[in-house]
Amino acid sequence: xxxxxxxxxxxxxxxxxxxxxxxxxxxxxxxxxxxxxxxxxxxxxxxxxxxxxxxxxxxxxxxxxxxxxxxxxxxxxxxxxxxxxxxxxxxxxxxxxxxxxxxxxxxxxxxxxxxxxxxxxxxxxxxxxxxxxxxxxxxxxxxxxxxxxxxxxxxxxxxxxxxxxxxxxxxxxxxxxxxxxxxxxxxxxxxxxxxxxxxxxxxxxxxxxxxxxxxxxxxxxxxxxxxxxxxxxxxxxxxxxxxxxxxxxxxxxxxxxxxxxxxxxxxxxxxxxxxxxxxxxxxxxxxxxxxxxxxxxxxxxxxxxxxxxxxxxxxxxxxxxxxxxxxxxxxxxxxxxxxxxxxxxxxxxxxxxxxxxxxxxxxxxxxxxxxxxxxxxxxxxxxxxxxxxxxxxxxxxxxxxxxxxxxxxxxxxxxxxxxxxxxxxxxxxxxxxxxxxxxxxxxxxxxxxxxxxxxxxxxxxxxxxxxxxxxxxxxxxxxxxxxxxxxxxxxxxx
Numbered sequence: 247x248x249x250x251x252x253x254x255x256x257x258x259x260x261x262x263x264x265x266x267x268x269x270x271x272x273x274x275x276x277x278x279x280x281x282x283x284x285x286x287x288x289x290x291x292x293x294x295x296x297x298x299x300x301x302x303x304x305x306x307x308x309x310x311x312x313x314x315x316x317x318x319x320x321x322x323x324x325x326x327x328x329x330x331x332x333x334x335x336x337x338x339x340x341x342x343x344x345x346x347x348x349x350x351x352x353x354x355x356x357x358x359x360x361x362x363x364x365x366x367x368x369x370x371x372x373x374x375x376x377x378x379x380x381x382x383x384x385x386x387x388x389x390x391x392x393x394x395x396x397x398x399x400x401x402x403x404x405x406x407x408x409x410x411x412x413x414x415x416x417x418x419x420x421x422x423x424x425x426x427x428x429x430x431x432x433x434x435x436x437x438x439x440x441x442x443x444x445x446x447x448x449x450x451x452x453x454x455x456x457x458x459x460x461x462x463x464x465x466x467x468x469x470x471x472x473x474x475x476x477x478x479x480x481x482x483x484x485x486x487x488x489x490x491x492x493x494x495x496x497x498x499x500x501x502x503x504x505x506x507x508x509x510x511x512x513x514x515x516x517x518x519x520x521x522x523x524x525x526x527x528x529x530x531x532x533x534x535x536x537x538x539x540x541x542x543x544x545x546x547x548x549x550x551x552x553x554x555x556x557x558x559x560x561x562x563x564x565x566x567x568x569x570x571x572x573x574x575x576x577x578x579x580x581x582x583x584x585x586x587x588x589x590x591x592x593x594x595x596x597x598x599x600x601x602x603x604x605x606x607x608x609x610x611x612x613x614x615x616x617x618x619x620x621x622x623x624x625x626x627x628x629x630x631x632x633x634x635x636x637x638x639x640x641x642x643x644x645x646x647x648x649x650x651x652x653x654x655x656x657x658x659x660x661x662x663x664x665x666x667x668x669x670x671x672x673x674x675x676x677x678x679x680x681x682x683x684x685x686x687x688x689x690x691x692x693x694x695x696x697x698x699x700x701x702x703x704x705x706x707x708x709x710x711x712x713x714x715x716x717x718x719x720x721x722x723x724x725x726x727x728x729x730x731x732x733x734x735x736x737x738x739x740x
Contacts, residue, residue, distance in 0.1 A: 249674060260598045264556060265339060266313050266316060266317050266320075266339055266640060266728070267313065267316060267339045267340050267342065267343055268309055268310045268311070268313045268315065268316045268340070268344075269307055269308070269316070269339070269340035269342045269343065269344065269345060270288070270307070270308045270310070270314055270316055270319060270320070270337050270338070270339065270340060271305065271306075271307060271337070271338050271339070271340040271341075272284060272305060272306045272307070272308060272335050272336070272337050273304070273305050273335065273337075273338075274304060274333060274334060274335050274336055275299070275304050275305055275306045275330075275335060275338045275374060276304060276331075277301070277302075277304075277374030277437055277439065278333070278335050278374065278375065278437055279330045279331055279335070279554075280330050280428055280477050281297045281299060281306075281334065283331060284297050284306055284308055284330070284335075285297060287319075287323075287328050287330065287335075288308055288310065288319050291310070291315050291318040291319045291322065292310050292311050292312065292314075292316075292318065293310070293311035293315070293316025293347075294308060294309070294310060294311075295309045295310065295311055296308070296309040296311075296345050298345055301439070302639075307340055307342065307345055309344070309345045312566070316339070319337070320337060320338075320339065323337055324506055326735075331653075331654060332653050332657070333656075346502060353594065361670035364442065365416055365419065365420050365442055365667075366416065366419065366442040366443055366444065366512060367412060367413045367414070367415060367416040367418070367419045368411070368412045368413075368419070368442070368443040368446075368447075368448060369389075369410070369411045369412075369413075369419050369422065369423060369440050369442060369443060370408065370409075370410055370440070370441045370442070370443040371385070371408060371409040371410070371411060371438060371439070371440050371527040372406060372407070372408050372435055372438075372440075372441075373406065373407045373408070373409070373431070373437070373438065374406065374436075374437040374439060374651055375403060375435045375436060375437055375563070376406070376407045376435070376436050376652070377432070377435040377436065377652055378431075378432055378435065378436060380400065380407060380409075380431070381400070381455045381456070382398045382399075382400060382454075382455055382456060382457065382458040382566045383455070385398055385400070385409055385411060386398060386458070386460070386652070388426065388431060388438075388454040389413075389422050389426070391410055392413075392418050392421045392425060392426075393413045393414060393415060393417070393418020393419070393422065394413065394414040394418065394460075395412070395413060395414075395460055396412045396413065396414050396448075396459070396460055396461050397410075397411070397412040397448040397450045397457075397458065397459050397460065397461070397633050398410070398450075398457065398458050398460075399412045399413075399448060399450060399456065399457040399458075400456045400457070401456070407525065410443060410445065410448055412447070412448045412686040417441070422440070423440045423441075423442070425694075426438050426440060427439070427440045433649055433650060433651075434649070434650040434651060434652045434653050435651075435652040436733045446491045446670070450462075450465065451465065452465055452466055452467060453465040453466070453467055453535070454467045457637055495579075504736065514652075527672055531555050543608070543658075545608045546604055546605065547594070547604065548601060548604070549600075549673075550600040550601065550603060550604040550624075551600040552600055552603060552624045552625070552628070553581075553596055553597045553598065553599050553600050553602070553603045553628070554593060554594060554595065554596045554597070554603065554624070554625040554627050554628060554629055555574075555594070555595045555596075555597065555603055555606060555607060555622055555623065555624060555625055556592065556593075556623050556624070556625040556738050557592065557593045557594075557595060557620060557621065557622050558589075558591060558592045558593075558620075558621045558623075559591060559618050559619060559620055559621045560590075560591045560592070560593060560615070560616075560618070560620065561590055561591070561615070561616040561617070561618055562585075562590035563568070564616045565585075565593075565615075565616070566585070566630075567584075567585060567593075567637035568584040568637075569718045569719065569721075570583050570585075570593055570595060571583060571639055571642075571644070571687065572717060572718050572719075572721035572722060572732075573610070573615070573638075573714070573717065573718050574595050574597070574606050574610070575644065575645060575646055576605060576606075576609075576648055576658065576717075576733060576734060577597070577602055577605040577606040577609060577610070577645070577658055578597045578598045578599070578601070578602020578603065578605060578650065579593065579597065579598035579602065579640075579645040579647045580597065580598075580639040580640075580642070580645060581596040581598060581629070581630070581638075581639065581648070582594075582595075582596045582629075582630040582636050582638045582639065582640065583595050583596070583636070583637045583639065584630050584633070584635065584637070584640050585635075587635065588653065594625055594627065594630050595705050595737055596629055596630045598645075600649065602647070603624065605655075605658050606622065607623070607624065609658065609659065609660045609661075610622050610660075612659075613624075613660070613661055613710075613714060614710075614711045614714070615711075615714055615715070615718065616715065617711075628728040644722050644731075646733075657733065657736075659736050660734075661710045661711050661712060661713060661714045661717075662713060662734045662735060662736055663690075663705050663706055663707050663708070663709060663710050663712075664704060664705070664707075664713065664734070664735040664736075664737050664738070664740075665683070665687075665700065665702070665704070665705045665706075665707065665716060665717055665732045665733070665734065665735065666704055666732070666734070666735040667679060667683075667702060667703040667704075667705060667730055667731070667732055668700070668702045668730070668733075669700075669728055669729060669731045670694075670700075670701040670702060670703060670728060671701070671720075671725065671727070671728045672701055672703055673726075674694070674703075674725070674726065676693070676694050676703070677707065678693060678725065678726065679694070679703050679725070680692050680705065681717045682720065682723075682725055682730075683705055683720055686707075686715040686716040686719055686720070687707045687708055687709065687711075687712020687713065687715065687716060688707065689705055689706070689707060689708075689713065690707065690708055691705075691706040691707065691739070691740040692704065692705045692740060695740040704735060704737060704740050706739070706740050713734070716732070717732045717733070717734065
């Protein structure tokens, strides 16, 4: 079985074999990683008996049929970086020998993380990677096809953005959980993690964007009133508040994590009539940080609102709008580019928004391109007005952030020596790729691999400057009738 190679780089897998166990401990398991994804990593080495998702810690435990099978998994991933959905995960032998523990009577029982609450008409919904605002109306539109939704309340706890949703009947809740668990509300983000609540009834006091009682339209819209008790959260009275939030039974209970899929319509636009780019504001630094798993890269604030950049110290004979697009589109969608006639070594580049402009500024300032250090600064101009000497890329299909924006943000990095090549012909040979790119520098190593049935490649250049030139000149060029795509990779070696 071939395993995908992604754009992330991290320390090598812990390959110590001193105390092998058939239980493997897996770290950096993000909310987008499903139990089925982890099964695919290991099932070619032997029977996988059990997977326990430890969601609160971004970890998982995976039990193989026997110790030799677990050793085979570890040996393989000593040389191959395991990656799931664009995220590197890290393995080591667990201190657990079995994923069961004895109770007082000597009988085995499931670990707490494997327990699950019984079906209930009230669902606890956790929204992972919430890049866009999630309101009561959004949740109602997603969940109402499965039955009459009586009440919804949204709130923020330690697990993140959550909601309690009450159906009129238990079968509706069961159907909704079965159908929607692990799916994305929007393309690449707002992943649903649905568990059964242990509450008996939701008491909603207000009808607003955060709480709603669809059986009582006469409720006021005010958000608070004097004398609210500490057991009232955003207008909902919790009849069993001890089961809520920090008790450990609201987020980790299910054995199945988010799975692929979303509410996308044809053409890649997410449902609910919202584009994944440009139509919904990022929502400030917190939403920007969510795109990077909760922590912004060094130097990024997520609060910049200036979307136009001034780029200078270019080489006029070797640069044009298309080549600038190839480079800057690694960090966001390009709206327009204008090379200044009175200063041909200067150009204005309008990015999709201030966050994307900040990424490009942070990662490209001081980068060497065609032998000169490029200067990147924020422009005093809010935008570039259309004109005959302005190149408009607003509707270009080559813009990278129209789909899977959250995933593409996590791939952003400064130029590296490694180039990832995609959209390759199915019968491409490695020599064809290296020959196509070698005019721009010395290719140290290269490798073709397959991911999701599609040919891709990694090409390692001698220097970052050579790799940058190759990307600038060869992104979106034709190779055996295919328009190939190039991006910087964080991998250090092929």
